[in-house]
Amino acid sequence: MKLLRSIESAFPIIEWGRTYSKQMFAEDGVAAVIVTIMLIPQSLAYAMLAGLPPEVGLYASILPLILYAVFGTSRTLAVGPVAVVSLMTATATAAIAAPGTIGYLETAIALAFLSGLFLLFMGVFRLGFIANFLSHPVISGFITASGLLIAFSQLKHILGVQTTGHTLPEQTVSMVSQLDLVNIPTVIIGSASIVLLFSIRNYMKAALIKAGLGARAADLVVKAGPIMVVVLTTVSTYFFGLADKGVTIVGAVPTGLPGLSVPGISFDLAADLAAAALLISLIGFVESVSVAQTLAAKRRQRIRPNQELVALGASNIASAVSGGYPVTGGFARSVVNFDAGAVTPAAGALTAIGIALATLFLTPLLYFLPKATLAATIIIAVLTLVKVEPIIATWRYSKRDFSAMAATILLTLLVGVEAGIAAGVILSFVLFMHRTTIPHFAIVGLVPGTEHFRNVLRHDVETADNLLTIRIDESLYFANMRFLEDKIYDLALGCPKIRHVVLMCPAVNNIDASALEGLEAMNHRLQDAGITMHLSEVKGPVMDRLQTTSFLDDLTGDVFLSQYQAWKMLANPAK
Amino acid sequence: MKLLRSIESAFPIIEWGRTYSKQMFAEDGVAAVIVTIMLIPQSLAYAMLAGLPPEVGLYASILPLILYAVFGTSRTLAVGPVAVVSLMTATATAAIAAPGTIGYLETAIALAFLSGLFLLFMGVFRLGFIANFLSHPVISGFITASGLLIAFSQLKHILGVQTTGHTLPEQTVSMVSQLDLVNIPTVIIGSASIVLLFSIRNYMKAALIKAGLGARAADLVVKAGPIMVVVLTTVSTYFFGLADKGVTIVGAVPTGLPGLSVPGISFDLAADLAAAALLISLIGFVESVSVAQTLAAKRRQRIRPNQELVALGASNIASAVSGGYPVTGGFARSVVNFDAGAVTPAAGALTAIGIALATLFLTPLLYFLPKATLAATIIIAVLTLVKVEPIIATWRYSKRDFSAMAATILLTLLVGVEAGIAAGVILSFVLFMHRTTIPHFAIVGLVPGTEHFRNVLRHDVETADNLLTIRIDESLYFANMRFLEDKIYDLALGCPKIRHVVLMCPAVNNIDASALEGLEAMNHRLQDAGITMHLSEVKGPVMDRLQTTSFLDDLTGDVFLSQYQAWKMLANPAK
Incomplete structure (x- = not known):
């Protein structure tokens, strides 16, 4: 039956030929x-x-x-x-x-x-x-x-x-x-x-x-x-x-x-x-x-x-x-x-x-x-x-x-x-490759009076001196991970008050082996700089795969179910 | 001042050299x-x-x-x-x-x-x-x-x-x-x-x-x-x-x-x-x-x-x-x-x-x-x-x-x-290219008793015979548009009862010229098949750019602010 169907699919003439009429x-x-x-x-x-x-x-x-x-x-x-x-x-x-x-x-x-x-x-x-x-x-x-x-x-x-x-x-x-x-x-x-x-x-x-x-x-x-x-x-x-x-x-x-x-x-x-x-x-x-x-x-x-x-x-x-x-x-x-x-x-x-x-x-x-x-x-x-x-x-x-x-x-x-x-x-390719190397992400803060977090550049939100929260809007893979790493080093190492980095991952559908190594390196390097790395809102399937690795054991911080929990636990909003 | 800074940035020696000491x-x-x-x-x-x-x-x-x-x-x-x-x-x-x-x-x-x-x-x-x-x-x-x-x-x-x-x-x-x-x-x-x-x-x-x-x-x-x-x-x-x-x-x-x-x-x-x-x-x-x-x-x-x-x-x-x-x-x-x-x-x-x-x-x-x-x-x-x-x-x-x-x-x-x-x-490239040509998307339905829409494959949701709703989880551009088009033709043209296709775009950050042409072609082809095409939850900046084109004028259907509005207007849940 399956064979028949694949023969039919390779020879579309069988399908229309079967009902062919004089008309x-x-x-x-x-x-x-x-x-x-x-x-x-x-x-x-x-x-x-x-x-x-x-x-x-x-x-x-x-x-x-x-x-x-x-x-x-x-x-x-x-x-x-x-x-x-x-x-x-x-x-x-x-x-x-x-x-x-x-x-x-x-x-x-x-x-x-x-x-x-x-x-x-x-x-x-x-x-x-x-x-x-x-x-x-x-x-x-x-x-x-x-x-x-x-x-x-x-x-x-x-x-x-x-x-x-x-x-x-x-x-x-x-x-x-x-x-x-x-x-x-x-x-x-x-x-x-x-x-x-x-x-x-x-x-x-x-x-x-x-x-x-x-x-x-x-x-x-x-x-x-x-x-x-x-x-x-x-x-x-x-x-x-x-x-x-x-x-x-x-x-x-x-x-x-x-x-x-x-x-x-x-x-x-x-x-x-x-x-x-x-x-x-x-x-x-x-x-x-x-x-x-x-x-x-x-x-x-x-x-x-x-x-x-x-x-x-x-x-x-x-x-x-x-x-x-x-x-x-x-x-x-x-x-x-x-x-x-x-x-x-x-x-x-x-x-x-x-x-x-x-x-x-x-x-x-x-x-x-x-x-x-x-x-x-x-x-x-x-x-x-x-x-x-x-x-x-x-x-x-x-x-x-x-x-x-x-x-x-x-x-x-x-x-x-x-x-x-x-x-x-x-030219399309170079422009495209260049764009794929830059993942969509935003630094986010708390919308006052809610449990929602929004882009600090577009909304009037609360942030904390000791905490950097990055919402990643895309899957992480070899082509875009290094850009994210560089950006986070720039942001985190540049501000001496920062003690915690939280990666908010509600839109991360996949993390490939390169990105995993990138996250591991980031964890160690931030640790060397006295900064703890956390994750929040990680999707189920991604979490399942991370659990097969030693990444979560080595992670200096925690994995929070919601970003608001991370905020309550880590933020020090006194300016 | 700006020149000085860019000279300094090209010669990092200036920065550390300035404070160099005997110690x-x-x-x-x-x-x-x-x-x-x-x-x-x-x-x-x-x-x-x-x-x-x-x-x-x-x-x-x-x-x-x-x-x-x-x-x-x-x-x-x-x-x-x-x-x-x-x-x-x-x-x-x-x-x-x-x-x-x-x-x-x-x-x-x-x-x-x-x-x-x-x-x-x-x-x-x-x-x-x-x-x-x-x-x-x-x-x-x-x-x-x-x-x-x-x-x-x-x-x-x-x-x-x-x-x-x-x-x-x-x-x-x-x-x-x-x-x-x-x-x-x-x-x-x-x-x-x-x-x-x-x-x-x-x-x-x-x-x-x-x-x-x-x-x-x-x-x-x-x-x-x-x-x-x-x-x-x-x-x-x-x-x-x-x-x-x-x-x-x-x-x-x-x-x-x-x-x-x-x-x-x-x-x-x-x-x-x-x-x-x-x-x-x-x-x-x-x-x-x-x-x-x-x-x-x-x-x-x-x-x-x-x-x-x-x-x-x-x-x-x-x-x-x-x-x-x-x-x-x-x-x-x-x-x-x-x-x-x-x-x-x-x-x-x-x-x-x-x-x-x-x-x-x-x-x-x-x-x-x-x-x-x-x-x-x-x-x-x-x-x-x-x-x-x-x-x-x-x-x-x-x-x-x-x-x-x-x-x-x-x-x-x-x-x-x-x-x-x-x-x-x-090999990484071919695997990567192949993946980029398949955009993340899901057919969604209404979670009963709410105004939320979720993947029909993962949740028990309400759908309507006359309505196909696709949530697109990614920006649309030349490499992935054609896959989406083919998929939608397959889905929409394959079911004779479908009268409306709604593209739900809460995660679409960008639509390039190829994807725009793809949407235009899809609009016309669905129209030829007696199907109306709608959009919902289009982001502000994307909407602004679409408004500079004739796409919205030609669109056979409407642009809804929320998917729930689209559902109320179009769905015919009687099975």
């Missing part, structure tokens, strides 16, 4: 058609963004979707190539191999494989908590900076020039130096695509409804917008012979499904790609789970983050095995899938069939597709990633968080994606 | 003589342990002591070469250069320089908190393992063989393979030294007092024990011509003070040594501050840890500049200094003069000193580092802490000092 199949089918139409140009475009041949984007949209359907806990997440991960793939891969070579493709495939292994490992060992150390400001800063970087990197395709470099300054210099090589037909195709895509996305729906179309039909037309622009520009390029006038086209795309093979990865390559693979895994996971949770809540469904790691791991390994590159759950695509009425992950599997059919039959039609059109698709898609409002909100709310965010944005733009995210994480 | 000078002088007598053989021995010529140990005991006297906040800490740091120096240096070469000496000097820079940097930027991440179990395990490793490494000098390797297995294999080369005269000298040193340390004092000597005089004789053994074995070696019979002797030690020069360190060398230098700095600092605090408390004096970083940094740079190797505050030596009546750091400066005189006039007398005697001095000194009791105590108190300790001990012995300490720190 659900019909709903999933409709969603799959809509997502497929949206995914074809996106797959091609994101593969181009990653510096890879267009078919690699299609391959990454077949097998991974089927694996996610088997392992994923989200009913509506749409997995596949996404913009930010494509950018990260381009950066990491270009550091190892020259774009356009076989080595480049092999490196990107290895990256998907490694990042799949990382995800799987984290899922199996329940290490998803590692992703918690990517704070919101760091992620949000990173996504915004990536959006800008991606949009800017696509300008070269719109202008028809060849730029080099990954950072904003490198790309700008390279672009400016080639302004005289701009190809006018390419600029026309590119700009027209941008204007069309932008108009369809923002004005088409209202216009169609005004013209008498139903809201749902109008919606469908809007979603087919990118594929219409693809068709339009491809046909124009063919008819006007624009390829001969300098417009770069996609060219021959191999027909047929990808072959399956486990990529061979040398230890050196794995070592070189490890950091990038880990970052891609974490960023992909965080973004994907966030989308999945947002959509799941709308239908009161639940997401299991550790199982999501397994599902994304399996998807990435599947992508690598079938000649694809790193994938994750995409935001826009998942929302479309959800809105189109997908009820189970079967919609994803059906989408995979749609893409497989496209790979089998449609690729010859892509020959004259201009790269400028794909670039326009990317630009319109990623501009939604760039958000100024969270930057302002973070600045207003917390300067500490803002500094981590600003470091992430600036370094991502100026040095690169990995440097940006590393700077943000390290 | 204090006399007391410091006596202590200095005793420490000098103890330090001469120790300096030679620890230099040998570090694989360096004996004079390097003396050089490291002159200038560093003077710099510490200027910058240190401890009145009685005795700085100089110590066993554990010597071992770490040997390991780090041997990884770069072959022992006995000029390159080896230059590398050890560079290590002192780098570790001085690290300490100074941490002191100036008040980064001493970094050392808090070395937990007690890791440090104590590391010291014990180092003691064993050091004692074992000296056996070769007692046996008169040449072994290679740094780890316990390497050394054992190497020693066993050379057992037929053991030199009998060396074994006799070495064993006799060990027996003598051990007897003097443990039995001499009682015997002398029994024989009618005063306790203080007896104590002095015991402290002079190592130097007496040095004289005895040196004289024996000379008279019996043992050097010709295979006893390895110290040989010619250069006479005169060291020349001063800033060591030239290439960027490559600095990069290779950085990790080792950082570890040496941190271990040295932690041990030194611990000794300093123990002694300071006995006289109700105060230690400023960040200033100690500066003082130890200056001492190490001084050591490097004067041809010495890494130094720190030594435990045994500082206790002797304290017991001998040192009242100010001037005692350290006077000790430096004593060692300088020895360097000028005594080095020719060291020619026939057998290395086996120095090895015996080291073995007797480091065996006090090996403590089994803390290992047992940690095992009893916390399995989590014990696992970090055991990893440190095993890896230090089997792989090396750096691997050992790294494993311990990483």
